[in-house]
Amino acid sequence: MKKASKFRTLDPALIRASLDQLARRIDERFPGAGLANVCRDLLALAKETAIAAQEINRPHFFLRFIIWLAITAGVALLIVVAQLILGGTKANDDLFGTLQGIDSGFNIVVLMGATLFFVSSLEARWKQRKALFALHEFRSIIHVIDMHQLTKDPSMLAAVHTSSSPERSLSPFELVRYLDYCSEMLSLTAKLAALYAEKLSDPVVVDTVGDLERLTSDLSGKIWQKITIVQSLEGRDIPLPSAGQLIGSQTV
Missing domain, CATH: 1.20.120 (Four Helix Bundle (Hemerythrin (Met), subunit A))
Structure with missing residues (x-):
């Protein structure tokens, strides 16, 4: 360089x-x-x-470590929630229950995304x-x-x-x-x-x-x-x- x-x-x-x-x-x-x-x-x-x-100008490694932990925990929580929603949707045969599960999952994804963005910009x-x-x-x-x-x-x-x-x-x-x-x-x-x-x-x-x-x-x-x-x-x-x-x- x-x-x-x-x-x-x-x-x-x-x-x-x-x-x-x-x-x-x-x-x-x-x-x-x-x-x-x-x-x-x-x-x-x-x-x-x-x-x-x-x-x-120097990187704040401790803060980055905390952010990384928060993001990792958030992604893991998101995966668990997604699996629970998918499991509940499969157990539900009616269309209304399926749509309700998808809507709840979408809201959670948006909320988690906003939270992860907030944490990553700390x-x-x-x-x-x-x-x-x-x-x-x-x-x-x-x-x-x-x-x-x-x-x-x-x-x-x-x-x-x-x-x-x-x-x-x-x-x-x-x-x-x-x-x-x-x-x-x-x-x-x-x-x-x-x-x-x-x-x-x-x-x-x-x-x-x-x-x-x-x-x-x-x-x-x-x-x-x-x-x-x-x-x-x-x-x-x-x-x-x-x-x-x-x-x-x-x-x-």
């Missing part, structure tokens, strides 16, 4: 490395910013996700539930990231502040960097969620991951609209970092 190329699958270690670097970049650019704490929480979640996605539903519970955390952290960029309004750069206005102490350049960090964090969150779709081909899980990817894409689009507004307002006059900043934080 041909081994899958490493460029065709997501590497959890590389995602964690990107998040770790992003957290350090935010800390260096904006010391004490809450956004860095969110990034560190996302990094911790990334470590949990790498383990959880691998565990979900492992898949157990994995689906675990994945959906984990994906709910990603949806929450996506909205937390969005909350951090809500008050970063570029149209208020030159506005007169009131006593109730949110604190805005960022220069145009810093505002662009802050918004860019939010967008990058949203993208990495979507990549982490995609690990579950990669490991588990359950249609409900895949659809949920797709919803999260669309959500992060839409929010990133709004963020980049803000960045475009800042650039259009400032033109080429956006203050660039000093030479000392460039030397001290080349990766920021």
Whole structure:
């Protein structure tokens, strides 16, 4: 069997490395910013996700054994019931008794079939539930990231502040960097969620991951609209970092 190329699958270690670097970049650019704490929480979640996605992908042998026993017992019971019905039908010479026996047998077969299907899908539903519970955390952290960029309004750069206005102490350049960090964090969150779709081909899980990817894409689009507004307002006059900043934080 041909081994899958490493460029065709997501590497959890590389995602964690990107998040770790992003957290350090935010800390260096904006010391004490809450956004860095969110990034560190996302990094911790990334470590949990790498383990959880691998565990979900593994076969649950104990559960499979229980399912196999239940199916075997169900089939054996079905055979016994069928023999009893056939024996009763043969003993009955009248047509009404024969039809009644066939109808009872059909109902039992349908009921047993539904039961066997329910039992056989236990492992898949157990994995689906675990994945959906984990994906709910990603949806929450996506909205937390969005909350951090809500008050970063570029149209208020030159506005007169009131006593109730949110604190805005960022220069145009810093505002662009802050918004860019939010967008990058949203993208990495979507990549982490995609690990579950990669490991588990359950249609409900895949659809949920797709919803999260669309959500992060839409929010990133709004963020980049803000960045475009800042650039259009400032033109080429956006203050660039000093030479000392460039030397001290080349990766920021």
